[in-house]
Amino acid sequence: MTDQKPDQNELMFIRLLQSFLSSAWIQLGKKENPLTGKTETNLSEARFTIDMLEMIEEKTKGNLSDKEQQVLKSALSDLKMKFVELKMKHDSNKTEDK
Numbered sequence: 001m002t003d004q005k006p007d008q009n010e011l012m013f014i015r016l017l018q019s020f021l022s023s024a025w026i027q028l029g030k031k032e033n034p035l036t037g038k039t040e041t042n043l044s045e046a047r048f049t050i051d052m053l054e055m056i057e058e059k060t061k062g063n064l065s066d067k068e069q070q071v072l073k074s075a076l077s078d079l080k081m082k083f084v085e086l087k088m089k090h091d092s093n094k095t096e097d098k
Helices: 006-027 043-059 066-097
Strands: none
Touching (some): 006 043, 043 066
16 A cells, blocks of 8 residues: 555545545535535534644645645635635624524
């Protein structure tokens, strides 16, 4: 298993990121949950997934290819923007309900 080519490792790392991204988009209510068939928002789980991706970014700093770094940085940026948008909307709705 250690004889894998760098290109294969890069592909596997990007697929790992895609797995986290898919979970995050489901948690942000932007994709249907394949287990429940429902589209629901769970901001606390989304925040946890984003935090895990940030931890991966920190722990792999200096060890990623340009492509891996770009995919991770872009994914985190997109997720954070959507999270903030939904959090503000959620907080606004809570304020209006009072």
